[in-house]
Amino acid sequence: xxxxxxxxxxxxxxxxxxxxxxxxxxxxxxxxxxxxxxxxxxxxxxxxxxxxxxxxxxxxxxxxxxxxxxxxxxxxxxxxxxxxxxxxxxxxxxxxxxxxxxxxxxxxxxxxxxxxxxxxxxxxxxxxxxxxxxxxxxxxxxxxxxxxxxxxxxxxxxxxxxxxxxxxxxxxxxxxxxxxxxxxxxxxxxxxxxxxxxxxxxxxxxxxxxxxxxxxxxxxxxxxxxxxxxxxxxxxxxxxxxxxxxxxxxxxxxxxxxxxxxxxxxxxxxxxxxxxxxxxxxxxxxxxxxxxxxxxxxxxxxxxxxxxxxxxxxxxxxxxxxxxxxxxxxxxxxxxxxxxxxxxxxxxxxxxxxxxxxxxxxxxxxxxxxxxxxxxxxxxxxxxxxxxxxxxxxxxxxxxxxxxxxxxxxxxxxxx
Amino acid sequence: xxxxxxxxxxxxxxxxxxxxxxxxxxxxxxxxxxxxxxxxxxxxxxxxxxxxxxxxxxxxxxxxxxxxxxxxxxxxxxxxxxxxxxxxxxxxxxxxxxxxxxxxxxxxxxxxxxxxxxxxxxxxxxxxxxxxxxxxxxxxxxxxxxxxxxxxxxxxxxxxxxxxxxxxxxxxxxxxxxxxxxxxxxxxxxxxxxxxxxxxxxxxxxxxxxxxxxxxxxxxxxxxxxxxxxxxxxxxxxxxxxxxxxxxxxxxxxxxxxxxxxxxxxxxxxxxxxxxxxxxxxxxxxxxxxx
Numbered sequence: 001x002x003x004x005x006x007x008x009x010x011x012x013x014x015x016x017x018x019x020x021x022x023x024x025x026x027x028x029x030x031x032x033x034x035x036x037x038x039x040x041x042x043x044x045x046x047x048x049x050x051x052x053x054x055x056x057x058x059x060x061x062x063x064x065x066x067x068x069x070x071x072x073x074x075x076x077x078x079x080x081x082x083x084x085x086x087x088x089x090x091x092x093x094x095x096x097x098x099x100x101x102x103x104x105x106x107x108x109x110x111x112x113x114x115x116x117x118x119x120x121x122x123x124x125x126x127x128x129x130x131x132x133x134x135x136x137x138x139x140x141x142x143x144x145x146x147x148x149x150x151x152x153x154x155x156x157x158x159x160x161x162x163x164x165x166x167x168x169x170x171x172x173x174x175x176x177x178x179x180x181x182x183x184x185x186x187x188x189x190x191x192x193x194x195x196x197x198x199x200x201x202x203x204x205x206x207x208x209x210x211x212x213x214x215x216x217x218x219x220x221x222x223x224x225x226x227x228x229x230x231x232x233x234x235x236x237x238x239x240x241x242x243x244x245x246x247x248x249x250x251x252x253x254x255x256x257x258x259x260x261x262x263x264x265x266x267x268x269x270x271x272x273x274x275x276x277x278x279x280x281x282x283x284x285x286x287x288x289x290x291x292x293x294x295x296x297x298x299x300x301x302x303x304x305x306x307x308x309x310x311x312x313x314x315x316x317x318x319x320x321x322x323x324x325x326x327x328x329x330x331x332x333x334x335x336x337x338x339x340x341x342x343x344x345x346x347x348x349x350x351x352x353x354x355x356x357x358x359x360x361x362x363x364x365x366x367x368x369x370x371x372x373x374x375x376x377x378x379x380x381x382x383x384x385x386x387x388x389x390x391x392x393x394x395x396x397x398x399x400x401x402x403x404x405x406x407x408x409x410x411x412x413x414x415x416x
Numbered sequence: 417x418x419x420x421x422x423x424x425x426x427x428x429x430x431x432x433x434x435x436x437x438x439x440x441x442x443x444x445x446x447x448x449x450x451x452x453x454x455x456x457x458x459x460x461x462x463x464x465x466x467x468x469x470x471x472x473x474x475x476x477x478x479x480x481x482x483x484x485x486x487x488x489x490x491x492x493x494x495x496x497x498x499x500x501x502x503x504x505x506x507x508x509x510x511x512x513x514x515x516x517x518x519x520x521x522x523x524x525x526x527x528x529x530x531x532x533x534x535x536x537x538x539x540x541x542x543x544x545x546x547x548x549x550x551x552x553x554x555x556x557x558x559x560x561x562x563x564x565x566x567x568x569x570x571x572x573x574x575x576x577x578x579x580x581x582x583x584x585x586x587x588x589x590x591x592x593x594x595x596x597x598x599x600x601x602x603x604x605x606x607x608x609x610x611x612x613x614x615x616x617x618x619x620x621x622x623x624x625x626x627x628x629x630x631x632x633x634x635x636x637x638x639x640x641x642x643x644x645x646x647x648x649x650x651x652x653x654x655x656x657x658x659x660x661x662x663x664x665x666x667x668x669x670x671x672x673x674x675x676x677x678x679x680x681x682x683x684x685x686x687x688x689x690x691x692x693x694x695x696x697x698x699x700x701x702x703x704x705x706x707x
Contacts, residue, residue, distance in 0.1 A: 087440060099438075104546070113468055113472060128549070130461075156475075
């Protein structure tokens with residue numbers, strides 16, 4: 001079996017803090033203070049705690065035609081792995097051998113220029129993604145048709161709606177013919193029907209026998225598209241197994257980490273410069289006070305404890321189902337007359353969910369703390385909770401395994 | 417040390433033609449910018465980036481190509497009034513307007529491209545941090561776009577020269593060499609500034625100031641002959657001295673060839689080109705991490 005990607009001890013180290021960007025004054029002052037060292041290029045290595053290994057000692061083989069999903073927390077090293085393989089950044093240790101052209105869909109629409117027309121952007125973007133001019137010309141009609149922008153081909157992209165430019169960008173990317181396709185979360189764009197077509201297109205690419213490395217938080221998509229799953233944690237490979245197994249293991253680990261002390265977790269953003277962290281997140285039934293098990297149709301409460309209350313602080317919660325698909329997003333920044341401020345809460349933030357409309361099942365809570373346009377903490381899977389069957393406005397909830405995740409408060413009018 | 421080793425692994429024999437394997441590993445030293453194979457592989461992208469820069473440049477501005485003419489002609493009028501008529505600076509017996517315009521055509525290209533090139537990597541952050549390609553294409557694309565302006569302003573210059581009753585003569589054949597010297601200088605300095613700008617954003621404040629200073633070190637408003645020897649020859653370490661005096665001699669067909677100036681400046685331009693590219697090469701690998 002020929003290998004499309006082979007790595008041995010691959011690692012990437014980033015320098016943290018000020019040293020990474022630097023400024024001219026420091027550099028000049030530094031050079032003046034240590035002229036000999038600067039000239040000799042033998043500057044003392046910064047202390048080890050100034051460094052972060054985003055990826056460390058990864059040895060992996062991906063065969064031609066394999067479709068592999070990379071999963072893991074934020075900051076586990078998934079995107080860094082793609083960046084190394086696509087040569088955007090250089091490894092700090094080890095090596096990788098890549099056989100064949102890589103097309104990276106690290107972000108849709110990279111290099112789109114608003115002043116250029118749709119047609120010009122297709123050619124520019126195609127070249128950026130590694131297509132030959134002749135290749136783009138050959139597939140031009142297909143690309144335009146897929147994106148449904150025929151009528152606007154000679155209009156500058158700045159006049160496109162955001163949906164149109166995203167469609168065009170994705171369409172160019174989807175018609176790439178690289179031997180190795182690297183995909184990072186691109187399917188989260190566009191409207192539902194476009195997403196469905198995009199997903200189908202990814203499936204086709206995979207079936208054509210091309211090698212695909214796929215990064216997504218949407219475990220349902222990984223499960224559907226990938227044969228093999230690689231779970232990364234703290235920059236290293238912890239599980240390399242059939243996709244289902246890797247996903248199950250990931251979910252188990254996520255749950256375990258939710259029960260740990262949240263302050264001890266390192267898979268959060270931003271890594272530094274934060275003034276407040278999330279200490280604890282709990283979901284409880286308002287009536288019984290019982291934690292982590294709530295009943296559908298009754299009032300549930302999400303309690304977030306932070307280390308510091310900041311002026312103008314806001315909290316955002318995302319409820320995510322067991323497949324990693326977001327179900328609802330709750331944001332205190334968009335306020336309602338029902339919101340209250342209460343000094344007695346101390347460092348607690350509470351969010352009340354009246355007549356909880358979730359179907360029975362297991363859910364997790366992702367949390368983010370913001371103050372004055374700056375994110376101070378963002379943590380995935382900060383808590384897990386089970387929803388027990390209940391009654392919403394007198395109507396019993398459908399059993400687990402029904403379609404969808406939510407029950408809407410509704411009433412029928414039937415003839416007779 | 418080699419940055420990537422292209423090799424056909426032994427197992428390639430099993431299947432039909434197998435694409436080549438690229439080895440990625442930590443690198444040291446040089447060999448990125450001056451890797452012809454790598455540049456050739458990405459030629460389509462280089463072409464598209466240059467085409468983008470040219471299209472955008474002429475589409476975004478209301479006056480389009482007219483800018484290429486207005487800027488040097490505007491400066492020419494101001495310079496002629498103040499330096500030529502009021503201050504009475506020597507112009508080697510040439511009409512001051514022609515004297516300054518011939519220098520300004522070269523200078524306008526140089527200063528415009530240098531300013532844009534210095535910012536080019538930072539402006540293209542989205543590309544640099546998301547896609548791999550030889551990064552030198554970014555400042556080089558700016559240069560290519562500038563060439564269109566240069567062609568337009570050169571045409572105007574030659575038209576003005578002819579209308580004024582001067583004829584360039586055989587010296588015009590030296591023009592391509594002079595332009596090459598100017599391109600080498602601009603690419604060398606421009607790519608080094610672009611690379612420095614990724615690391616130290618202060619550069620964007622330094623560049624306009626430095627270009628102003630550079631203007632006065634270049635014989636745009638005064639002739640090099642107003643310096644005494646050996647300062648004339650020494651001043652040609654600034655490659656724009658040889659370029660500007662060369663432009664005058666070549667397009668106006670006046671005086672004797674400033675061969676010493678051109679010689680010193682040509683050497684200096686080559687040194688700047690290689691030094692600039694070498695610095696770019698050294699730091700290119702960290703662009704995506706720093707930008």
